[in-house]
Amino acid sequence: MMRALQTLVMALACLAFTGVLATSIWTISGNPTPVNLTQLLTENMGRSGVEHPVTAVLLNFRSYDTLLEIGVLVIAGIAGISMAKTASLEDPAMRTSDSLLYALQRWFVPLMLVLAGYLLWAGADRPGGAFQAGAVLAATGVLMRLGGSPMEFLRPGLMLRLGLALGFTVFLLVAVASAIGGDAFLAYPPGMTKALIVVIETVLTLSIAMVLLALFVSAPVNDAEDPEEGAPS
């Protein structure tokens, strides 16, 4: 009875929320926009250093968001790793070693690595970029992990720390360097824009892949192996 009442109240609240949201969307959709962002963007595309508008927004006009985003990712990665037991990070005998998966992996891993490289390179003038390439790279790593590849670089040590922090560090260094050079924080020096964007995208790809892979790997394996930690006492 209590539960049914609770459900009813929740359902009504959610219906009210959806109704208010939909009404406000309907109202806003009728009004014209005060600022035309698209026009501002097309006017300034020449200064951005890349040809694809989404990449220009991500890494030039709104690069502050991207900097904070990679910061959030690094924090999430560190939190995930600190939650893991060292055993699950170092575990040399992986979870599954299926012969079908192994055969599939031999075909897919090189293909996916090429795809990640292409996506990164394509980001300058057509859909693609650091985020998609990072996701594909992380998926490659997950596939290799499931197939039982050793993946030495995921053990706690220099490589893991370097890989996690690389993207954020390089991005922050560029930002601070331009601030020290007398320009605004995160304003790229003229003439070097394209080169800097490519460098930042490359390290971002590596870092995003590393964070996602570390979060996948650091999930605690199971409690059957060490009963003393599973005891809730």
Next chain:
Amino acid sequence: MVEWLLDGLLVLALLVTAVAALWSTNLFRAVVVFMAFGVLMAVAWVRLHAPDIALAEAAIGAGLTGVLLLDAVSHLGSHSLEVQKQRGDRQ
């Protein structure tokens, strides 16, 4: 007209998969339906002229999230009976 039909069906499929992912009786099936939801979202991004998001959603929503959640489901499912029994013994 055909485009409206396509969009309407796509939106309907999104809503149905969302509901099915949340209220399916089996947790494994829920995660698989959620992966289907991710693929449908990728198609929706293509219809909204956002190929960048479609690429990211296809790689993340359908691939990475699915693997993560399936891994978690197999972990949470396979040991639940055993742990229940252990807890019962201890009490």
Next chain:
Amino acid sequence: MTTPLLYALAGALLCGIGLFGLLWLRHLLRKLLAFNIMGSGVFLVMVGLPQHQSGPDPVPQALVLTGIVVAIAATALAVVLIRRYYHLSGMSSLEDEPSPRGDDPE
């Protein structure tokens, strides 16, 4: 009524479904699924609404791209936390109930 507006309204509905699921469901993984569906709804609103007003707009698209990557990182962290919680307590829901609804070990 244009196509992007249809998607924006669908996003609002997805938000509502996700919110209800987040509140009502007991199993933590299901709550996580509901949270992700709510996020997808927000992304649809963010892209659909500006596009209805002034054509395809790269600025919200870039923001949503950032949002998707942060959402997957948050999901992965949540999965780590849920597995840790389950590992320590043997429960897969927050309430102190022996068997949460829908906890089918399959």
